[in-house]
Amino acid sequence: MFLALREMSRARVRFGLLIGAVGLLVFLILTQQAIEGGLVTGFVGALRQQSAPVLVYSVDGQRTLQGSVIDPGLEAKIRGVSGVAGAGWIGQSTFTVRVDGGAESDAALIGYEHSGLGDPSGLSAGRRPVGPTEAVGSAADFTVGSRVRVVTSGPSGATGPVFTVVGLVKDAQIQVTPTLFVPWAGYEAAVKAANPDATTVLPSVIAVRPTSGVSDIELVRRINAASPDADALTRSQAASDTPGVAQVQQSFQLIFLLYGLVVPLITGLFFLIITFQKAAALTLLRAIGARSGALVRSLLIQVLLVIGAGIVIGVALFAPLTLIRLGAITIRLNPGAILFWSVGLLVLGVASALVAARRVLAVDPLEATTGGGGL
Amino acid sequence: MTTLAESAGTFDHALEMRGITKVYRVADDEVVALDHVDLIVASDEIVALVGPSGSGKTTLCSIAGGLLSPTDGSVVVAGREISGYSGHQLTDFRRESVGFVFQTVNLIPFLTARENLLVVDEIGRRLGRVARDRADQLLAELGLTDRAANLPAQLSGGQKQRVAIGRALMNDPSLVLFDEPTSALDSSLGDQVVRLIREEMKARGTAAIIVTHDDRITHYADRTVHIEDGRIAE
């Protein structure tokens, strides 16, 4: 420990730069992890938070709420499948709104027919809507008591329905847009106001609950077998199979991989270089009786200190970001992710130092007599 | 330190080498570095080992100090037979029982003079306070108290050599091996250093082998042994 610390304190610049590099990398990895999580939640959070265990899209909808439409014929087939305990309409569209008379903004409306089939499973504040002009809003975007007016595409000032936010739900956006869950009647009114040419307002998706004894997966299979136009998914499938989600996750995973590789590469090569540079001192220590195990331990202590300090710096740089919002994405401090990366980077860092460790073990104390043991 | 208590009065000779042979195999050839060498060093004797380069004096010194194992023969240092020791055992032996002052690299560049002495305690028994006191005492004896906090880069050649001597004495060895201690110093400085060596060794009653090719400093030794072509010349 003494040797490890002494060397570090006498070479502050180089160790400082290394710790700085590791710290910045850790910061970037944590930030990107949070952005990925925030993006995915922003895209499909509402699907995860809503109460229906099974959602039936039309195949043509390609697993997007907004693209899917269920006509009455298909709906009848779905309701006729054995194992369906309850079914209800869900519709989704995005509108221009004014919140509390403020500037125009976007809002996604999710209309549901029955409570328990499409409205949020749990609320973080307030209560559920009672009438068609009440709504539950995504907690990051709305406050209880807000009044949200749907603005139509006609001349400015034309009236659309007004919703009062009576409850909030966390992590419940869709399409990275502020989201409101409203009873079907309110949703229908909004759609008709925004597009006066519209005739019927059909549901985007049928929410289904299985009878007891039938699993969600089994019901999905039965519904898909009942009609080639039906695309049934469990709640979690609906979230993960939404187009774009897989792409975001794949892209980020490749990014993580690359950044994750940079850390052990930098530490491993750094320690290899300095081991070569202090070969003479290592030879001397071995000659005067230091055990090679002790010298390797000293090296590993330095690796752990460097990566540990880098992790601390990286987390410290990342933490303030959790207080701001990047656009519509909420950055959350995820202790699990921090733990995962800390352990992973420490392990990788130690593994990367093994090459240097081998060099330490290969030091021959006899070289001290032949002129220094340098290379 | 306990080695002092152990070693006091339990052996006659600091070093007994009998029939030491060292053969290196280089491709198909055999190089005989040492050929049936005998060497006895009394417990407080200073021996100068003189010979031309390539004579085997460094090899002999290395075997005496446990840096190298002989091909054949027996090495007994302060009553311990080390010729059959494994690498691990030799490491422990070097740490506890001998001191080295090398020709070139002697000091850890990122440690101060005082820390260079304390590193011996650090890699060994960790006696803490006792070691720190000993280090300060040695530094004072060697006239380095005001240089204790300097790094090697800030010390002159002679000062560096004195720090090395201090470090070699930290573990209270039975035998100290000096490999060409003056070759990097001018003649008056070299003279000073060897005189210092003699003072320190005699003050402690510690045995020493000084390897040198310089005849002029041999009069500081109790005895001179000449070696040539791997054999002791009497």
Added chain:
Amino acid sequence: MRLALREMHRRPGRFAIATVILTLIAILLMFLGGLLDGLVASSTGAFRAQRADLVVYSGNSRNSLERSRIEPDVRHQVESVPGVTRVGGLGSVQLGGRIPGRGARDLVPTVLFGYELAPRGLPSTPPGAGTVYADDSLRAKNVVVGTTIHLGPARSAVTIVGFVSDTRYSGQGTLWGSLETWRQVLDANRPDARVGPGVVQALVVQGVSLGRAGLPEQIDRATDGATTTLTITEAINALPGVSQQRTVFNQIIGVTVVIAIVVVALFFALLTVERTALYGVLKAIGASSRTLFVGVVLQAVVVALIASLIGVVASLVLDALIPAGTIPFVATPARLLSSAVVLVVAAVVGCTFSLRRVLRVDPAAAIGGAP
């Protein structure tokens, strides 16, 4: 200068380490940049292809094509603004397409556009009813001239009569037909988004301002706020996700560049330590600090250039290997070149950290020669 290069030539191992790490960083920069470019290109192709100066949305559509509606009377108002030379309607609908040879549930996401004012690559007279041009990206789905695609739940049939490149929208392949085709398909498949006759989603406008105010302001004033008019560039940047993607990615790229600087500083500091004796001797025989430092900078530039070269090759290989439609990565010359330039600049900045140490080397110490 020659000395610096010769050192690299004779002792490549020394610089290999810094080169390896910088190569990884170069690949990171180029990959991130390529990802951003790919994402943006796949979202904005349809708009970049427009041969127009302005895009007109309805006033409260929040610049969203899907939510915008331009009625015929508003269109007349726009057309009568002095300076406006040509106006074309634009409509879009996002539907799943069934292509012969693919399974019943295996739909291809497409966006059908109806146009009047031809974007680049499309005929000035839109193809006849029921026929469309397809974006090149759809070739990967085995679409050829003559293929009939059935769109949406109503299975509206459209036949491909040609291809056009780089016109994707929202990450999806596009089909381009007349406004008539668009309206038919929209009405059949999206009853809740049906539009009346003459209604389009947006207008694309060619023209120049004849007054003191810009043309967009003049148009919005003429329609009394019923429209929001943007320049084509503004409209592209307002497409969903584009500006957020740019911001996020550019921030990540920015921090990566800082990391590159730190890494170069670190490894060149290590290199300099090894060469202190060499520098001492050089200074003793008369080399100035400036000469030595220029040598160090040169080495940093060479390392960065080699790393960039390997990065470029790796990016091109990656571009070829990644199957179309998975990761939206595209390697453009502009991005690769700018990444290389940024890396070289970062390397130069990084090695200035070693400047002090080079300056401090004392030639007198070299002559002493003591280790």
